[in-house]
Amino acid sequence: MSILFRRKYLLLLVLVDLLLFLQVCRAQSGDTTATRQQALAQLEEFSLGEKLNRFKLKHYPETQGHITADLVIKGRKVETVFIVESTVEPMMFNNAFSNFLKDMDFDFKLPKGERQKIRYTFRFQAIKK
Numbered sequence: 001m002s003i004l005f006r007r008k009y010l011l012l013l014v015l016v017d018l019l020l021f022l023q024v025c026r027a028q029s030g031d032t033t034a035t036r037q038q039a040l041a042q043l044e045e046f047s048l049g050e051k052l053n054r055f056k057l058k059h060y061p062e063t064q065g066h067i068t069a070d071l072v073i074k075g076r077k078v079e080t081v082f083i084v085e086s087t088v089e090p091m092m093f094n095n096a097f098s099n100f101l102k103d104m105d106f107d108f109k110l111p112k113g114e115r116q117k118i119r120y121t122f123r124f125q126a127i128k129k
Contacts, residue, residue, distance in 0.1 A: 035116055038108050039073060043120045046104065055100055056124065060093045067097060068121045076109050078102050088124060097122075 046052060056063060065087035072080045081098040088094060110116055 035108060035110065036118060039071075039106060039116060039118050040120065042106055043071075043118070047120075047122050052100075059096060060090065062126050063088055063090070063093050063124050064126045065089060066121055066123045067094065068119065069098070069101070071101065071118045071120065073106060073110060073116045073118065074114075075112075076106050078104050079115065084119065 066085075067083055067088055068085040070082040070084055071078050072082075078101050081101050083094055083098065086094050088097075
């Protein structure tokens with residue numbers, strides 16, 4: 001066998017291996033858009049819900065502004081919260097709100113080892129007692 005034939009054969013094997021690897025990766029990704037839509041709908045319901053209003057009224061009733069946060073969901077829980085942007089006053093509300101979000105449960109469960117990152121903007125208005 002000539003060296004040129006060996007190189008072409010090796011290149012063909014590498015390309016076939018790469019295509020098989022890409023196909024396996026794509027098959028494992030699952031349907032993330034449906035999960036994302038479910039998570040966004042539940043976050044919308046949560047941001048308009050009574051539980052968040054009670055938390056805000058009890059701790060920070062004068063809070064107003066918005067918080068844009070990246071939430072990483074693992075299983076049914078929020079694993080991490082990263083605040084991307086915040087116009088909320090007082091600033092101490094950001095930490096309390098992040099901890100409050102970590103206690104949130106979702107109606108769906110992600111497969112073992114899978115995580116979903118969601119960006120959501122929460123809007124707050126001052127509550128009059």
